[in-house]
Amino acid sequence: MIGNDIIDLNISLTTSKAGNFRFLKKVFSPKEIECIHESECPNIMLWEFWSMxxxxxxxxxxxxxxxxxxxxLAFECSLRSMENAGTVRVGKKFYYTKTEISPNYVHSWVDSAEILRKIYFNKIFSQEDLLKHLALKLSFEADMLRITKDPKNIPSLHIMGIDKIMPFSLSHHGHFTAFVIPLIKS
Amino acid sequence: MNEKEIIIRLKKIVEPYVQRMEGLKNFREETDFLNDLQINSANLVDVVLDVEDEFNIEIDNDSMEGMLTVGDAKNIIEKKLAN
Structure with a gap:
C-alpha cells in the first residue's frame, strides 16, 4: 500500500483554515473538527488530517x-496512541498512517512494512533530478528508471532491463518533494 | 447567465490557485483543474467556496465530488442557478 502527501507549512499556514468553518465543513467530519479545535495547534492538526x-x-x-x-469527507481520520500514528477509515476499510511534523512541513504516508521514504527541499526539482536521486537510493543507473503514469494519473516506477514495475507515490508542495516506494526485495 | 459568462467568471476564480500557467491559455470545458492547471486539492476546496460566493449558490458534497474539470464546474453552476 503506497501513498503519501507533503504539505509545505510556509504556504499552508499563511491562512488560518482552522477558523474557516465553511472550509472545515466541506473537508472534515464533526469529530475531526472537534479534534482540530481541541488541539494545541489547530492549524497543524488540520494539515496533519488533510495529509492523512x-x-x-x-x-x-x-x-x-x-x-x-x-x-x-469519505476519509475519516483518527489518531492512534502511538506518536504520529493515525487511522483513516474509508467505508469499511481501515488504513494505518504515519505522519512526520517538522517546523516546515507535514508529511503523511500509508504505513506498510517495507518502504523507502524520502523528502527533498528544493526550489527546482526536475523529473531528471528525481530519477538521479532514486537511482542512487535504489542502486540502479538513472537511465534504467522511468516514471510512468496510467490513464488515472497514478504513477509507477519502471525499472528497465529487469522489467520491474513498482508502485510509486510522489507528492510536491511548495518547496518540498516527497516520495515513497516499496523496498526491493532481492 | 450564459455558458460563456460562467466560464469567464470561473477563470477569474481559479487563476490565483493555478500552478501551471500554460494551462490557463487554453481554458475550456475539458481543462482539468488538477492535471492541466495543477491546482492542489486543498485549493480546489477553496475554488468550490469561491464559486459559492461568486454565484451565490450552495455546492453540496455530492456535487463537489465531481468537480474536476471546468466543464464539471460549469454544469454544476448551471444546475444550481436553475433551481
Whole structure:
C-alpha cells in the first residue's frame, strides 16, 4: 500500500483554515473538527488530517481503481496512541498512517512494512533530478528508471532491463518533494 | 447567465490557485483543474467556496465530488442557478 502527501507549512499556514468553518465543513467530519479545535495547534492538526486523507486517497485509488473524486469527507481520520500514528477509515476499510511534523512541513504516508521514504527541499526539482536521486537510493543507473503514469494519473516506477514495475507515490508542495516506494526485495 | 459568462467568471476564480500557467491559455470545458492547471486539492476546496460566493449558490458534497474539470464546474453552476 503506497501513498503519501507533503504539505509545505510556509504556504499552508499563511491562512488560518482552522477558523474557516465553511472550509472545515466541506473537508472534515464533526469529530475531526472537534479534534482540530481541541488541539494545541489547530492549524497543524488540520494539515496533519488533510495529509492523512490525501495519502490514503492515493493508496485507496491505486488499490480499488475508483475514479478520481474530490471527496475528503469519505476519509475519516483518527489518531492512534502511538506518536504520529493515525487511522483513516474509508467505508469499511481501515488504513494505518504515519505522519512526520517538522517546523516546515507535514508529511503523511500509508504505513506498510517495507518502504523507502524520502523528502527533498528544493526550489527546482526536475523529473531528471528525481530519477538521479532514486537511482542512487535504489542502486540502479538513472537511465534504467522511468516514471510512468496510467490513464488515472497514478504513477509507477519502471525499472528497465529487469522489467520491474513498482508502485510509486510522489507528492510536491511548495518547496518540498516527497516520495515513497516499496523496498526491493532481492 | 450564459455558458460563456460562467466560464469567464470561473477563470477569474481559479487563476490565483493555478500552478501551471500554460494551462490557463487554453481554458475550456475539458481543462482539468488538477492535471492541466495543477491546482492542489486543498485549493480546489477553496475554488468550490469561491464559486459559492461568486454565484451565490450552495455546492453540496455530492456535487463537489465531481468537480474536476471546468466543464464539471460549469454544469454544476448551471444546475444550481436553475433551481
Amino acid at each position: 486523507k490525501e495519502a490514503v486517497y492515493k493508496a485507496h485509488q491505486r488499490i480499488t481503481g475508483t475514479l478520481r473524486k474530490l471527496n475528503p
